[in-house]
Amino acid sequence: MSAVVLLPTGKALTVRTAADAFLDSLANPNTVRNYGIAVGKTAERIGEGRPLVSVADDEIGEALELLWGGSAVNTWNARRGAVLSWTGWCSERGYDGPSVPVWAKRLAAPDSDTPVRSxxxxxxxxxxxxxxxxxxxxxxxxxxxxxxxxxxxxxxxxxxxxxxxxxxxxxxxxxxxxxxxxxxxxxxxxxxxxxxxxxxxxxxxxxxxxxxxxxxxxxxxxxxxxxxxxxxxxxxxxxxxxxxxxxxxxxxxxxxxxxxxxxxxxxxxRHSSLTHLGERGASLLMLMAKSRHKKAENVRRCFKPSAEAIAEVTSLLAPGDARR
Missing domain, CATH: 1.10.443.10 (Intergrase catalytic core)
Known part of the structure; x- marks a missing residue:
């Protein structure tokens, strides 16, 4: 059972207070350490003593860009994800404050391979x-x-x-x-x-x-x-x-x-549904229509058939009497 963190009432919640309360709510020491870097530096950048309610969404995005905009994709995603968890945590508890803006998007790593779930x-x-x-x-x-x-x-x-x-x-x-x-x-x-x-x-x-x-x-x-x-x-x-x-x-x-x-x-x-439709025989054009992708290569990146599906289609190449 997670600990209940009581935030101060009767006065404006500051950026630093909100950051500390969020980090105190985390149970895993490794998560606290990793999230502390992202949340702590972001809080410093936007002003620790400011009321949280006075911070605009774009200020959060600009802080992320200035701090980690030139970093590796995985670093950007990790820092952005930590700040996203922080602002979401505050929002869930009814405290007014900023969100990570839509334009500060999570990036796809060049070597990443989005999993397909069965x-x-x-x-x-x-x-x-x-x-x-x-x-x-x-x-x-x-x-x-x-x-x-x-x-x-x-x-x-x-x-x-x-x-x-x-x-x-x-x-x-x-x-x-x-x-x-x-x-x-x-x-x-x-x-x-x-x-x-x-x-x-x-x-x-x-x-x-x-x-x-x-x-x-x-x-x-x-x-x-x-x-x-x-x-x-x-x-x-x-x-x-x-x-x-x-x-x-x-x-x-x-x-x-x-x-x-x-x-x-x-x-x-999205990747899973497109893959499952492809395994069931949907054509490339139909997959593009369903997903509304404009380019065929983008659909191909989503289509990751399972080993079982590849084995099944391979069986079609067997001699005529091998399947009897």
């Missing part, structure tokens, strides 16, 4: 009794739509076509990218994603009669000083949209075997 492993994870209905629904939708995590998390109930099992998502566009403050940003377009019976069974249970607001929301209301867009808050419950960082931490919590940060990644749902 369909059995996916079904077992989603069927676990200790997994909340919200996570079950999110993971099933990510798997069945082959959509990017940010796309699904941004969906509102008004966007859903429950009968048609589809909805529009705000996807990366093919338009030229623009640069702002030295950061590359992409335009966005609306595209449609489709899901199947698994998500179709879970969605009505998750919504519980709600007809508007974000599909996936937090379990706690945001603090009184938190500034959120009208689209990002359920008007009926007051609950805020579940963030990418929170969703990533929840998946890690249920799949990590060797401590925080060692579990599944949200992007694995």
């Amino acid at each position: 369909k059995m492993a996916i079904d077992r994870l989603i069927a676990r009794r200790d997994v909340h209905l919200r996570e079950k629904t999110l993971w099933r939708m990510l798997y069945e739509t082959c959509a990017r995590s940010e796309e699904v998390l941004d969906v509102n109930i008004e966007d859903l076509d429950l009968a048609g099992r589809r909805c529009p998502v705000k996807a990366k566009g093919a338009q030229p990218k623009v640069r702002r403050r030295g950061v590359t940003r992409a335009d966005f377009v609306l595209e449609t994603v489709f899901w199947d019976a698994g998500a179709a069974r879970l969605l009505p249970r998750l919504l519980k009669g709600r007809t508007r607001g974000p599909v996936f929301v937090t379990h706690r209301r945001p603090g009184p000083g938190k500034v959120l867009s009208a689209r990002g808050v359920c008007p009926d419950t007051g609950l805020a949209r579940l963030s990418y960082g929170q969703a990533r931490a929840l998946l890690d919590q249920h799949t990590a075997l060797a401590g925080p940060g060692t579990g599944w990644d949200l992007h694995e749902w």
Whole structure:
């Protein structure tokens, strides 16, 4: 059972106080040491004595860029992940503060190989009794739509076509990218994603009669000083949209075997679903249509057939009487 960390009340929570409270909540000494480097240096950069509520999202991103923008990909991802956990931890406890901005993205290492999970492993994870209905629904939708995590998390109930099992998502566009403050940003377009019976069974249970607001929301209301867009808050419950960082931490919590940060990644749902469709005989063009990739080589990077699938297709080359 994790220790309960009480943050000070009756005064503005400072950056340093929030950082120390987060690090004190971690049980693993190795995690404390590694996270302490990222959180500590970021806190120093943005100002330890400042009220946490006064820090803007872009300040967090700029601090990460200045501190580790020129580092190796794995270093950037580790430091960014630690700060993401810190800001998500504060948000979950109702303390107003910044988030890691969308443009400060996790980078794919040149030598990385995103794992593909078996369909059995996916079904077992989603069927676990200790997994909340919200996570079950999110993971099933990510798997069945082959959509990017940010796309699904941004969906509102008004966007859903429950009968048609589809909805529009705000996807990366093919338009030229623009640069702002030295950061590359992409335009966005609306595209449609489709899901199947698994998500179709879970969605009505998750919504519980709600007809508007974000599909996936937090379990706690945001603090009184938190500034959120009208689209990002359920008007009926007051609950805020579940963030990418929170969703990533929840998946890690249920799949990590060797401590925080060692579990599944949200992007694995997309790779797994595309691979399973390919193993079942879906053509390259159909995989591109399903995933909405514009280039065939990007789909090929996602397609990682299992040894069993390769062995099965190899059997087709056997002599005519070898399969009798």
